[in-house]
Amino acid sequence: MRDATTEPTPLAHEVVAAVLQVRAGSLRVMLWERALEPHAHRWSLPGGQLGRGEDIEASIRRQLAEKVDIRQLAHVEQLAVFSAPDRVPGPRVVATAFLGLVRSDADPAVPPDTDWFPVDDLPVTAFDHGAIVLRARDRLRAKLSYTNIGFALAPPAFTMSELRGIYSAALGYSVSATNLQRVLARRGLLESTGDTTKPGRSGGRPATLFRFTNTGMQVTDPFAVLRPPGRR
Amino acid sequence: MRDATTEPTPLAHEVVAAVLQVRAGSLRVMLWERALEPHAHRWSLPGGQLGRGEDIEASIRRQLAEKVDIRQLAHVEQLAVFSAPDRVPGPRVVATAFLGLVRSDADPAVPPDTDWFPVDDLPVTAFDHGAIVLRARDRLRAKLSYTNIGFALAPPAFTMSELRGIYSAALGYSVSATNLQRVLARRGLLESTGDTTKPGRSGGRPATLFRFTNTGMQVTDPFAVLRPPGRR
DNA sequence: GCAAAAGTGTTATTGGTACACCCATGG
């Protein structure tokens, strides 16, 4: 059966990324304002066409390098394919979406048409990019719970109070510094740098500085239930 | 910058699926034997080119309908994109991979070049299809723990003993029927059909038949840790 | 009655949240 529906069709494949960062107290996504139609003046995700000799991860890293300093990208992972035939006007384009994370201490230089928006208060977005941002947000929130992915949001060294702020902003609700420390410490994800911060004018005990023991994502809470028998 | 690497390239997009089923006591994947080069006589995943007017999920359902009775597919979900430039010989093809699940009571008629293989003992596979199967397996195993996805592996009605067998085969280790029942019951996923089975010749108490309360996947164990405050 | 299979009761343990309390500093 060869009809218009099933005919093999060479088609364009673009790669886009929702790059998230905790900045100014909230979880934000990097968007740029389209100058041209279609969807002029709407905000959209960075990305572009998949090139000839690159796989999709290399492609998104290349495309993002034009927007942000690539060294600032602490983590990149595939999200999903968006393939509705009418997702963009004109010739068909299938998109693979990525989640990218930038540490909160980084402040990458971005072009003038580019800005950061809270993921919970997005402007009018182009195409299906709003849905992609929400998928990225949800993926990050889930992974904060069962992986060490916080390393990609936090600075290289931080106090528990700072980390609490980062997790709270990313998750969208208040996290206790006490319990956050315990959860991460129990999993062996935290270590002290040996340094402490100086208290502010109003006093207070100096905070010890921590770092994540690993960079590179790993699952730390693999089996919630139905775990294999006999592992004391 | 327009060079061979970044030049927009119309390219072929194929959609493939690892269709898994618990049969003959083990978790198996449906593969078909390629007749033609490249990779003649190697075993490969069903799939094909993305058609013009369809999104990728419609596409994989269409392609699978040629191999198995589509009504037998209890669950379908996106896995990931495989995009290495040399993943198949010849002109470039990017693949979106899916996970498909068939209930263990179904025995879909399949073409003569098609067979079921244990996911933990695969034959020589074509291209990167072996890696795709392992991704599908791992995704299923993870989701058995924190979703109700068992509904897509189990028959419409089952004893706890049968369900234990299905979960054990899918997970690759022995699961206790006692605790399995408690976990699923606590989450409200099981209900009795009211019927019971007749014991075999050797006696034993009749087993009550259960069903899953929901078809359609849902996350049942959303937050392992770092849950929002104050939800007693 | 006895073996077999299903199902329930009970306990121990784990991992998590909440909160009281102690610690170290500036003024």
Added chain:
DNA sequence: CCATGGGTGTACCAATAACACTTTTGC
């Protein structure tokens, strides 16, 4: 010595695994 913020100790709680025990059947 008091206010401030950091860190720890501990009580409580929910979920789960392990296993002993009870129930219901065939022979």
